[in-house]
Amino acid sequence: MNDFKNKLLLKPKKETQKEPPEVKKWLNKFREEREFDGIKSSTIGNDITRLKVFLNFVVERLEKSPDVLSNSDFVKFFNYLERERKLSRNTQNRYYQLLKVFYRLMRLDNFKDFKDESQERKRFSGFEIKHYDAISSDLLNDIMNVIIESKSRTKIRDATIIRFLWDSGCRISEALNLTYGDSDLEEGTFVLRNTKGKAERTVVCSTDTLEVLNYYVQYNIKKGSKDRVFQNSNGEPIGRGWIGEIFRKAVDKLKKDGKIPANRKIVVHSLRHGRAVDLLEKGQPIDIVKEYLGHKSLDTTLFYSHSKERKEKMIKNIQKIL
Incomplete structure (x- = not known):
């Protein structure tokens, strides 16, 4: 009876979602650069997790590559973080800081206009540093x-x-x-x-x-x-x-x-x-x-x-x- 029960009950799927080749390519390049800089593996892991969100949005939603994005594309990404993923302003700031590092390490110039405009308009400068209350x-x-x-x-x-x-x-x-x-x-x-x-x-x-x-x-x-x-x-x-x-x-x-x-x-x-x-x-x-x-x-x-x-x-x- 137990054999029948085991066969009839639905089992959770163990599929692992594969990253698109384009996403994997950029992730590998980023990881290599960070490892060469001696960054801690835990920090790299956290960065990779966020970078996947960005790259998947770019490749699957925009159907583009990170090296050809324009100012408006970056605006779309941050609107996506706020409206669809419901991320806090502090978390959005982490993505912004990560993208500055990513584009610098990849030696790409197309993030510069968005970065300059963001600094001029103080998009990411007013975010609160503190996430928690201090303790007495x-x-x-x-x-x-x-x-x-x-x-x-x-x-x-x-x-x-x-x-x-x-x-x-x-x-x-x-x-x-x-x-x-x-x-x-x-x-x-x-x-x-x-x-x-x-x-x-x-x-x-x-x-x-x-x-x-x-x-x-x-x-x-x-x-x-x-x-x-x-x-x-x-x-x-x-x-x-x-x-x-x-x-x-x-x-x-x-x-x-x-x-x-x-x-x-x-x-x-x-x-x-x-x-x-x-x-x-x-x-x-x-x-x-x-x-x-x-x-x-x-x-x-x-x-x-x-x-x-x-x-x-x-x-x-x-x-x-x-």
Whole structure:
């Protein structure tokens, strides 16, 4: 009976959609150039995903090749992103930045008119950098309490990682890729090598965090110079999705309890935003904050100097002296 059942039930198709040869040709050229430039494979993968959207639109919808597109064709593509794919302005900006790189690497000139016109009309210059709300030290403590008081076997490790992210201001991938060889567990200094901007930088943690970190690493299975500081019970690297999920569950509980407004977007990356705002609030020069956080552009750091959180605090301070 089971054999009949298996034969009669519909099975999901396992077809993989093949890229048109024209699309594949341009993707391969782009990948080769990016690999030659030493770009991280994860970054290349993200770029390829977006580039496929552009190339498929060009080849299948416009029935053209990227090297013959005109200004109006690029306008059609961005209208397609907004009207049909319903992409946010920030995501559209990522496509715009990607196309600037693509046409430069392909040594093609036909994107120049659209780029110049976009700069002149400020099409992509007013997009908001921030995607998430920054986090304060008080809110961080609330989140930490939820995690520490949970029944999870890994609550100490997870809470330590989150506190380290707050202290260091580093990206989750930078923290999880941190090795023993790049960590001074006596001084509390850490060298980040596998960074988004490819430039090494040094970060620190507080003495309290360092004390807990040294307690935690006693139980690590692997302790070689190339082994990760943060690892699972088998000594293997921790997936970034795990920390994101732990953090999200804590935030959801606080929202349910009414301690965080439902409309606030608090995610792991909010720790990095919060660190930027906190350092600026404490009077650290903008260029120092830029270097510490590894911002590629000073504009990114300048954004935090005018952040909503800083403005709200400024308004309250002004109110006190009136």
